[in-house]
Amino acid sequence: MLEVKNLYAGYGIVPVIEDVTLSVNAGEILLIGGENGAGKSTLMGAIAGFNKPTAGEVLLEGQPLHGLAPEKVAKSGLRLVLDGHRVFPELSVYDNLRMGAAARRGDRSGLSAAIDEIYEVFPILKEKHRAYARDLSGGQQQMLALGQAFVAQPKVLLCDEPSMGLAQALLPPILSFLRRWAEAGTAVVIVEQHLQVTAPYADRAMIIERGTVKLECPAAELDDRLKSLETPEGAA
Amino acid sequence: MQTPADASPASGKPRFNSDLSQVWIGIALIAITGFGPSLIGNSYWVHTFQLVNIYIAVSIFQNFLFVDAGQKSFGQGVILGLGAYVTAIFFGLHEYTFLVAAMFGLLAATLGGLLFALPALRVQYFHLGFVTLSAAIVFPQLLMSLDSWTNGINGILVKLPWWHEEWVFGLSPLTIAVALYPMLALGIHYGIRRSRLGRQMRVAAVSPEAARTLGIKPGVMRFLAFIIAAIGTGIAGILFLPTVGFVSPQGFNVELSFVFFFAVVVGGRGQMLGPIIGIWIVFILPNIALAAFVEYRLLIYGVLTLATVMLFPDGIVGSVERWRLKRGVSGRGEQSFRIDAFLEELKGKDGFExxxxxxxxxxxxxxxxxxxxxxxxxxxxxxxxxxxxxxxxxxxxxxxxxxxxxxxxxxxxxxxxxxxxxxxxxxxxxxxxxxxxxxxxxxxxxxxxxxxxxxxxxxxxxxxxxxxxxxxxxxxxxxxxxxxxxxxxxxxxxxxxxxxxxxxxxxxxxxxxxxxxxxxxxxxxxxxxxxxxxxxxxxxxxxxxxxxxxxxxxxxxxxxxxxxxxxxxxxxxxxxxxxxxxxxxxxxxxxx
Amino acid sequence: MLSEILIIVVRGIAIGSIFAMIAMSFNIVHGATGILNFAQGNMLVLGAFGAFFLANGAALGIWLPMLLVTGVIIAAVLAFQGWLTLIPLRSSVQQDSWIISTVAVSVIVGALIMIYQGPFAYNVKGPAPYFRVLGVRTPGAYGLAIGCMLFWFFAMRFFSRKTFIGLAISALSQDFDAARAAGLPVRRLQLIAFAISGLMIGTAGFLVAPVISVSADAGLRYVLNGFVAAVVGGIGSNLGTLIGGPLVGVVAMLTAYKIGGAYQDLASLLVLVGILMLRPQGLFGRTSARRV
The missing domain is CATH 3.40.50.300 (P-loop containing nucleotide triphosphate hydrolases)
Incomplete structure (x- = not known):
């Protein structure tokens, strides 16, 4: 579904991502881990059009996406959920969900069905559907941000650090929602630091270190692979 | 002891910035246009370039304010007008000596700058653009309505024969003064730019928060910049009086302020030569070269400026300068900034804990x-x-x-x-x-x-x-x-x-x-x-x-x-x- | 005495509602793009010229459709200006070129009016008759101005809270990157915001043409008073403009009656400097959130 080939990207003159290649199929979750500052968010931004890659390709179902503006990328079926549970604070919960329809391909008739589905998964959003998004907790805002993406029914979902700024206990319901979403035929990429919590929900995993891919393996093997990689340098 | 500086001296590198060369070229251009017409005895061009050189001086201070301090003022014509008008009032209507009247004029211009500078302590960005533009609109209205002081629409005529007496080679004191003043203004701009104050101003203009962490108060920097520009422009206003011999409200309308602002943009923001080239194009082109179309001059200003912003945002001098930089200065690769050698020198008492x-x-x-x-x-x-x-x-x-x-x-x-x-x-x-x-x-x-x-x-x-x-x-x-x-x-x-x-x-x-x-x-x-x-x-x-x-x-x-x-x-x-x-x-x- | 106060207040509010409409037309563009259009005053004057050329003294049957025609023309002009203004912002690091380009457009529009119409102020006769407020005879266009302000206030309120495009434009002002990630067509929305501000200011100019100075040099004065109204109310707050506009209008009228008409703009300037010194975020403005 999504293929990234030999991607190089950065901010201004700062090179951050070097020669990253990855692919995700419909129906699976790829977990991308790595320390903060390793370049995960830059990678997401480069795929979604926020910063122009200096080299390499991003293909969605074989169609090139690199060089497109972010709103065009979203429209063609690749939706990035930014880190930091960013929603539109001065819009109501319902209107935030409605904004998701901007990236929806084709008809808008299924919109209310999709919104109802979100309300079913996260009843709190239904309860607060008239409240301003700024009055939600961080976890609820993350649910809302995901809900907004869900409404668009993208082919590929990129989810940048869903855990940022949330209490860890809030993570499992969000992750199981992503799991079900993927199983319905969407290609999902989750960027996360909290690997132990996230790995069980993912199919494959990849670790980025200092802008390059350090390892790639089935998610179930991640723990063992990381232990074997452990370097003496890391211990103080 | 071998210092790193000895190992690779800075001499021989192309200059990073051409400010100083631009200052010298500018001084030469002003000298040619300021003194030249008198030497060949062409009184039309003598008068024209007297006014042009005053406008250049005003634009130089506008340039300083715009780029070094990051403040967009649409009201520099007001400051010029305050200097000229108040001098004219005290000299022409109340018969003070020119010197005393000029002091009042300078004071008035400075106070006008203060009106701009006070809000600058609190706000920045487009707010000040509107404040200064307001002032540019209000100023001629006030000149009209305060007619008991200003003579209203009739304006004030002054006679200053001493300034026009020819000394040597056909040069009058006025010609010399209005040619030297923009040169001095260039020098002042350059001097401030090279000084600690100038650097701090530019840091504050580009990144206020970085400035604050370096102990700089951005509001104070903006305030000072407005005051400096007001004094410099006020002196130009005083020189305006003997040059034109007459002041009237129509002479200081908002259009005048636009001329200075647009000259800086068209000439090249921040470039030392920018105001000179800018005034030549923005002022001389429509008013003299295309004098038959003088009613189109506002249109010409506007179109020139819009075209500059759209097509070559660095302005004329700025575009040339960028081409020079691209061609001349090259990087020194990955290792261009190494500080290990410098740190060796510093090794003080070993072993702080x-x-x-x-x-x-x-x-x-x-x-x-x-x-x-x-x-x-x-x-x-x-x-x-x-x-x-x-x-x-x-x-x-x-x-x-x-x-x-x-x-x-x-x-x-x-x-x-x-x-x-x-x-x-x-x-x-x-x-x-x-x-x-x-x-x-x-x-x-x-x-x-x-x-x-x-x-x-x-x-x-x-x-x-x-x-x-x-x-x-x-x-x-x-x-x-x-x-x-x-x-x-x-x-x-x-x-x-x-x-x-x-x-x-x-x-x-x-x-x-x-x-x-x-x-x-x-x-x-x-x-x-x-x-x-x-x-x-x-x-x-x-x-x-x-x-x-x-x-x-x-x-x-x-x-x-x-x-x-x-x-x-x-x-x-x-x-x-x-x-x-x-x-x-x-x-x-x-x-x- | 009482009637004088009444005249000052009624006319002040009416003139102020013109300022409020300029301020509202600032707000929508500023929210979507961060730009404050210095040419907005001349656009108001262009709208008034629409009334002069298309519907001067016309009956209601012609006047009404011409109001719409003028609004649409000015909307198209603004959309084109917006397109021009946004071009350099796409690539350049200097994000403040709009200050220069909108001032240049303002000068160009003013110069064109001057070239074709000369420096005179034009009289426009509208269809609205005089009416009486507590016995004071008041030009009908004053009523139209206040009505127009209220209409646009509620129209914008509805637009930005109920319609998809309106919500999307406010979303743009709240979180630009999140809006792009959500697939909102950013450029198109920004041009729509420009067009709406043109529709607003074009119809306002058309309606108030009988009571404003329809001349080449009037535009700058209106845009400044509109800016003062926006700053008093707090930039971005339409509710604030409902207070700020009439307040500036009443101050201007008070000055005109008590000191002299020539001092109106001076009074606005002093209000502007005062509010910037004391409360730069305006009456209804919020202090901006964290940056760095």
Missing amino acids: PTDEIAIELKGATKRFGAVVAVDHVDLKVRKGEIHGLIGANGSGKTSLLNVLSGLSRVNDGAFFINGRDATRLSADRIANLGLGRTFQTPRIFPMFSLWDNLKVGEDARTGKASPEIHALSKALEAEFAQDNAELLSHGQRRLAEVMRSMLKEAEIVLFDEPAAGLSSSERKNFAKLVRFLSRQLGKTVIIVEHDLDLVWNVADTITVMEQGAIVAAGDPQTIAHDPAVQHMFVGGRGA
Whole structure:
């Protein structure tokens, strides 16, 4: 579904991502881990059009996406959920969900069905559907941000650090929602630091270190692979 | 002793900036157009260029205000008018001597500048554009309606024969004065630009928050810039009077202010030659060369300016200058900014150790942004001379805490102390002057400065006298980097440049905000060395916010862990590494 | 005495509602793009010229459709200006070129009016008859101005809270990157915001043509008073303009009656400097959230 080939990207003159290649199929979750500052968010931004890659390709179902503006990328079926549970604070919960329809391909008739589905998964959003998004907790805002993406029914979902700024206990319901979403035929990429919590929900995993891919393996093997990689340098 | 400067002297490099050459070309151009017509006895061009040269002087100050101080004023015509009109009132209507009248004129112009400058203390950006534009609209209205003082629509006619007497070669005192004044204005602009004040103004214009962490008050810089420009423009106003011999409200309408502003844009913002070329095009072209179409002149100003913004935003001189820079100055590759050799020189008393004195202390500090608590009742002590690592997930409040410490944001509750002194309510510039320095996540490099000037703004921010070692260091750096283009530095080198800046500032406490982000692994190693050098060789206190845990564990004496705005663990690296609150931060149990 | 106060207040509010409409037309563009259009005053004057050329003294049957025609023409002009203004912002690092380009457009429009119409003020006769407020004879266009302000206030309120495009434009002002990630067509929305501000200011100019100075040099004075109204109310707050506009209008009228008509703009300037010194964020403005 999504293929990234030999991607190089950065901010201004700062090179951050070097020669990253990855692919995700419909129906699976790829977990991308790595320390903060390793370049995960830059990678997401480069795929979604926020910063122009200096080299390499991003293909969605074989169609090139690199060089497109972010709103065009979203429209063609690749939706990035930014880190930091960013929603539109001065819009109501319902209107935030409605904004998701901007990236929806084709008809808008299924919109209310999709919104109802979100309300079913996260009843709190239904309860607060008239409240301003700024009055939600961080976890609820993350649910809302995901809900907004869900409404668009993208082919590929990129989810940048869903855990940022949330209490860890809030993570499992969000992750199981992503799991079900993927199983319905969407290609999902989750960027996360909290690997132990996230790995069980993912199919494959990849670790980025200092802008390059350090390892790639089935998610179930991640723990063992990381232990074997452990370097003496890391211990103080 | 072989210094690095001896090894590769700066001479022979192409000049980084052409300000000085532009000043000399400008002076030559003004001299030719100012004196030339008198020498050949063409009185039409004598008069034309007298006025043109006054307008050039006004545009030079507009250029200074626009670029060096970052202030867009649409009201410089008002200041010129105040100088001219008030002089005319006292000289022409009340029969004071010209000198006394001119003093009143200058005073009035300065007061007018004050009207612009006062709001500049509080606000910036487009607000001041509207304030100055308002003034430009109101001014001629006032000249009309205050007719008991100004003679209203009839204007004031003055006779100043002495100014027009020809001395030698057909040159009158007026011709000489109005030719010398714009030259002087160029010199003043250049002089300010090369001075500490000028550098601080430009830093404040480009990055107010970086300026504040260097002890600069951006509001005061804007205020001063308006006052300086007003004095310079007021003197031009005084010279306007003998040149034209007549003032009337229509002569100082908003169109005049637009001429000065547009001249700077068309000529090239910030270029020394810009105002000269700009006035020639914007003023001479429609008023003289195309005199038959004089009613179209406003249209011509507008179209020229719009076309400049759309097609070549650097203006005419700016475009030429950019072409020169592209062709002439080249980078020196990855190794262009190395500081190891310079640091060797500095090696002072070996073996500083963290002391038990407290450099920074936070008590119950809380910072809220709306409903979000970014810093939540934080108690923290940083010992003098230690390297203190601050870690935590994204959004855990580290940068917010750093912003509180450097005074860029204020705590809602709690207190904090620097060297035992209450700094809770101090502004960022005051805190900087207490000996604090910081770096930013994206290094603040100022592209209009050479590499050395980028470092020198640190020296400018120093409060006391330089220690001899630092003085020697700065001399060596100047010799090496005075003509280098800072924009060609890699990210890692920019980071080093910021560190060097804080060393020249002789900050006793240095805050690093995610310094290793974007550095290569060898750069990270060097950076770790540098941090240790700062602490152990120079005795600085270092607080470092960083995601690269290897780096933090490598250098830190104490580590504090934050989560959701609160401190969840603190202690020495070994203890912290085994703290369960920290375990999950490591990818796969590393560091445990 | 009482009637004088009444005249000052009624006319002040009416003139102020013109300022409020300029301020509202600032707000929508500023929210979507960060730009404050210095040419907005001349656009108001262009709208008034629409009334002069298309519907001077015309009956209601012609006047009403011409109101719409003028609004649409000015909307198209503004959309074109917006397109021009946004071009350099796409690539350049200098994000403040709009200050120069909108001032240049303002000068160009003013110069064109001057070239084709000369420096005179034009009289426009509208269809609205005089009416009496507590016995004071008041030109009908004053009523139209106040009505127009209220209409646009509620129309914008509905637009930005109920319609998809309106919500999307406010979303743009709240979180630009999140809006792009959500696939909102940013450029198109920005041009729509420009067009709406043109529709607003074009119809306002058409309606108030009988009571404003329809001349080449009037535009700058209106844009400044509109800016003062926006700053008093707090830039971005339409509710604030309902207070700020009439307040500036009443101050201007008070000055005109008590000191002299020539001092109206001076009074506005002093209000502007005063509010910037004392409360730069305006009456209803919020202090901006965290940056760095």
